[in-house]
Amino acid sequence: MFSLRSVVGKLWLTIIGLVAVILITLGVFLVQSLEQYFSQSEDQVHNLKQLAGDYSNGAALHLRDEEFYKMANQLLELQDARMIALDKDLKELNPSVEGKNQELLRFKTADFFSDTELKTVLNGQMLEKRIPYNKQGKINQRNDYIAVAVPLYHTPDGGAKDTEGAIVLYQSLKSLEATQWDVFRLFVIVSIIGFLMTTVFAFFLFYRITRPLLQLKDAAGRISRGEYGTKVPILSSDEIGELAKSFNVMGEDLQENVKALRHEKENLSSVLRSMTDAVMTFDAGGKVIVTNPQGDKIIQEWEELTWNPDGPPVNGGVPAALPLPLDRHIPAPLQPMFHQVVTEAREQTDKLHVENEVWSVAMTPLLSRDGVRGAVAVLRDVTEEFRLDKLRKDFVANVSHELRTPLSMVQGYSEALLDDIAGSPEERKELAQVIYDEALRMGRLVRDLLDLARMEAGHLEMNIGRTDIGGLVKRMHRKFTVLAREKDIRLNFVLPEGELVCTADEDRLEQVLTNLLDNAFRHTPGGKTITIKAEPCAYKSSPGCKLEVTDEGQGIPAEDVPYVFERFYKADKARTRGATGGTGLGLAIVKNIVDAHQGTITMRSKLGQGTTFTIVLPCKAC
Numbered sequence: 001m002f003s004l005r006s007v008v009g010k011l012w013l014t015i016i017g018l019v020a021v022i023l024i025t026l027g028v029f030l031v032q033s034l035e036q037y038f039s040q041s042e043d044q045v046h047n048l049k050q051l052a053g054d055y056s057n058g059a060a061l062h063l064r065d066e067e068f069y070k071m072a073n074q075l076l077e078l079q080d081a082r083m084i085a086l087d088k089d090l091k092e093l094n095p096s097v098e099g100k101n102q103e104l105l106r107f108k109t110a111d112f113f114s115d116t117e118l119k120t121v122l123n124g125q126m127l128e129k130r131i132p133y134n135k136q137g138k139i140n141q142r143n144d145y146i147a148v149a150v151p152l153y154h155t156p157d158g159g160a161k162d163t164e165g166a167i168v169l170y171q172s173l174k175s176l177e178a179t180q181w182d183v184f185r186l187f188v189i190v191s192i193i194g195f196l197m198t199t200v201f202a203f204f205l206f207y208r209i210t211r212p213l214l215q216l217k218d219a220a221g222r223i224s225r226g227e228y229g230t231k232v233p234i235l236s237s238d239e240i241g242e243l244a245k246s247f248n249v250m251g252e253d254l255q256e257n258v259k260a261l262r263h264e265k266e267n268l269s270s271v272l273r274s275m276t277d278a279v280m281t282f283d284a285g286g287k288v289i290v291t292n293p294q295g296d297k298i299i300q301e302w303e304e305l306t307w308n309p310d311g312p313p314v315n316g317g318v319p320a321a322l323p324l325p326l327d328r329h330i331p332a333p334l335q336p337m338f339h340q341v342v343t344e345a346r347e348q349t350d351k352l353h354v355e356n357e358v359w360s361v362a363m364t365p366l367l368s369r370d371g372v373r374g375a376v377a378v379l380r381d382v383t384e385e386f387r388l389d390k391l392r393k394d395f396v397a398n399v400s401h402e403l404r405t406p407l408s409m410v411q412g413y414s415e416a417l418l419d420d421i422a423g424s425p426e427e428r429k430e431l432a433q434v435i436y437d438e439a440l441r442m443g444r445l446v447r448d449l450l451d452l453a454r455m456e457a458g459h460l461e462m463n464i465g466r467t468d469i470g471g472l473v474k475r476m477h478r479k480f481t482v483l484a485r486e487k488d489i490r491l492n493f494v495l496p497e498g499e500l501v502c503t504a505d506e507d508r509l510e511q512v513l514t515n516l517l518d519n520a521f522r523h524t525p526g527g528k529t530i531t532i533k534a535e536p537c538a539y540k541s542s543p544g545c546k547l548e549v550t551d552e553g554q555g556i557p558a559e560d561v562p563y564v565f566e567r568f569y570k571a572d573k574a575r576t577r578g579a580t581g582g583t584g585l586g587l588a589i590v591k592n593i594v595d596a597h598q599g600t601i602t603m604r605s606k607l608g609q610g611t612t613f614t615i616v617l618p619c620k621a622c
Helices: 007-061 066-077 115-122 176-224 239-274 293-303 332-344 383-418 425-456 469-487 506-522 558-563 586-596
Strands: 081-087 127-131 143-154 162-174 278-283 288-291 348-354 357-368 371-381 465-468 490-494 501-504 529-539 542-551 600-606 610-618
Touching (some): 007 143, 066 081, 332 348, 425 586, 469 506, 501 610
Antiparallel strands (some): 081 162
16 A cells, blocks of 8 residues: 555655755756846847947948848848838838748738838938737747847948938747746656656566565565465566565575474374473463473472462472462472572572372573573472381381380390399299390291282282181180280170172281281270171172271370271370380281272271271172
8 A cells, every 4th residue: 555654755855855955956057047037138129229320321222222121131030130221212122022930921010110200210210119029919920029120321432421211120039938937847847747657667666676575575474374384486687586585585494494393292292291200381470371181280380389478288298489489380388499599590409298199309590691580490399208217217216115015035144044133033034034035036036027028029829718707706806805904904796697609819808907906005094895796788799798806095196097907007195005015017918908809998086085996898709
C-alpha cells in the first residue's frame, strides 16, 4: 500500500523535491533572462532610430529606386522590421514591396503615425512610438511594435538639404505580458509533466522494487510462524534478486538448524523423561521453567504440603524460607538452597528430609553475561539408601552390643573358673551354668541371623501341608502356660466353632507364634492378659484365616510403629527389657515367614494400653 512513510513514498517525495528545486532554479534563470531581455528592448528604440537614419541616407540616394526599397525590406525582414518611404504628399514610394512575413505587410503608415505627426517629421523632426499588439482590434497579433519616423533629405549636387519625404521604420517587439504568460505556461506544463513522471516512477518502484520487498516481508512472517520451507521467487538478477536468493538460503539453513534443534530437544526430552531423578529448572525469580515428569510430580506433592515458617511443617516437611507463591514457583524445601545458589553463584549439594523421605539435591546456577539467570536442580530419592545405611549401622551396633555382653560374661566367668575363685562345687556349677546360658544366647542370635539371611535371600525351606490352626493354637497355649503362671499373666485363646484348617508350614507358623508370644511375655507386666485368637476371614476375595496375638503391655509409641519389623529395632523408650532380653530379630523373622506364605502381618498399638499383631493367611495354595 502506497503511503508517505513507505520507501516508495519517501523516494517520491525526494524526486518531487529535486524536480521542484530544478524548476525553481530554472524559473529564477528565466526571470533573470526576461529582465535582461526587456532591458535590452529599451535600447532597441535607439538602435531603430540609428537604423532609420542610415536607411534615410540611403534612400536619399535612391529616392525612386524600388529595387533599393525591396532589398532594404528583405534585409529588414530578417529582423522582423519593415521600412516605408513617403514622399512630401505622404504617399508610399514602395507600395509593391513584398515579403514572407505577412504580419509585417499588414501595417500601414497610418497604423503608427497620423498625418499630423508625419507633417512634423517632414519639418525635420524625428518621432518614435510603441504600439501594443491588440491595438485596432487585431486580436490575433500577439506582438508589440515600435515605429520610428525620420525625415528623408535630398541633397542635390552637394547643396542644401531639402526634405523630400519621410522614412517610417517599424519592428515587432514581443510584449512583457505575453512573454511572462508563455514562460508561466511552459513552467506549469513542465511542472505537471515532472510531477506526473515522478508519480509514475514511484508506482514503477512500487511494483518493481517494493513488491519483492513485500514478498520478503510476507515470507519472513510465515517463517516466524514456523513455515520454515517458505521460498521467495527470484524475479531479477540485481541486488533484490541476490537478496531473495540469500533469503532462501537463510530459510534453508534455518530449517536445518531448527530441525537439528528440535531433534536435540526431543533427545533431551526423552532423556529427561526416562530419568528416574527429578530435574527442575528455575529462573532468577524462582519460577519453574522446565521439569521432567518426576520433577513435576514432586512439585505437585510438595505444593500440597502445609508449611509452617516458624517451625516444623504440619505434614512433616522442612521449614519454608519464604512464603510459597500461588503459581508454579520453587517448592519451599528448595528455597534456602536456591537463594544460596543464586547469591553465591556456585553449586550446592545437600540432603533434604521431607516427611518420611530423604532426597539428595544438587543445584547448579545458570550463568549468563548479566549474572545468574536461574538454577537447575537434580533430586534423587535416597530414602531406601538412607534406610539401608541406617540398618547397616544399626546392625553392626546391635550385633556388637548383643555379642559383647554374653562374650564378656563368658570371658569373666571362665577366668573365675581358671583362677579357682569358686570355692565350692556348687559355685563352680553356677558359674558354668551362666557360661552355658550365655552360649545358648549367642547360639540363638547366630541361628536367628542365619535364618533371617536365608529368608531375605529367598532360601527359606517351606514344608507346605494341611495345618490344623485350632490344634496349633492349643499347643502354643500349653507351651507357654508355665511361663504365664510364673509371670502371673493370664494366657487365653479364642477359637471358632468347628475345625479351622489352613494350607501352611506348621513348624514355621509355630515359630511365628512363639516369637510373638515371647515378645508379648517380655513386655507385659504381671496381672495382665495375653490372648491368642484364630478365626476364618476373606483374603483377596478368597478364603483365609486370621491369627491375632494381643497383650495388655505398655504399647509402642506411634513414631516407632513403622520400624518394628526392622532388624534389631527395639522400642526401648516404651518397653523395658526383662531378664531374658531378645535379639531384636524376632519380628523381622516373623514378617519374612508370613511373606513367604503370601500373607500379611499388621500391628496396632496404643501407648499404655497394649499391642495387637494380626496375621492373615490364605487358606488355599500358599
